[in-house]
Amino acid sequence: MDAIRTLKLAGAALIVVASVNAWAQGSESAAASTATQGTSKSAVxxxxxxxxxxxxxxxxxxxxxxxxxxxxxxxxAVTLAGTVTDPTQIEKAGSIAKGVSGVTSVKNALTIREGGQ
Incomplete structure (x- = not known):
């Protein structure tokens, strides 16, 4: 009997923890949508x-x-995609992009261009 009661309490505690976590995530997404709601799609x-x-x-x-x-x-959030001729330009491009005002993050997907391309 005690084992069943312990399992019920553990299950209830797990449900409470899961619901609090889900509630916190929902409020963050609501705040994000409220922040972008004031601007039109064309302005964005x-x-x-x-x-x-x-x-x-x-x-x-x-x-x-x-x-x-x-x-x-x-x-x-900025993504750099494409090719460069020199491998040193990949890092240099990423650091330059990070230094531009308004840039919050940079994803650098640049690759080295092979000869003849």
Whole structure:
């Protein structure tokens, strides 16, 4: 009898812990959606394009050949995708992108361009 009662109490405690965790996650996503609710989709797209352009210009000014690089921005998160000719440019491009105002994170997916491509 005591074992059954102990299992019931342990199960109840587990349910309480799981529900508190789920409740905390739900409130975070609600806060995030409320924050973006005030801006229109076109304004968000315009801001993302402007940030992409700003990062591409910074890369070009920093001596990176941007002809094979795509810069994608979404809410401050920037992704660098494409190819560069020199392996040292991969790290350099990432550090330049991190230094641009408005950039919150950088995902560097650049690769080295093989000869003849």
């Amino acid at each position: 797209r315009k801001a993302n394009r402007a940030l992409s352009k700003k990062v591409a210009q910074a890369l070009s000014k920093g001596g990176i050949d941007t002809t094979g690089i795509n810069v994608l921005a979404k809410g401050g």
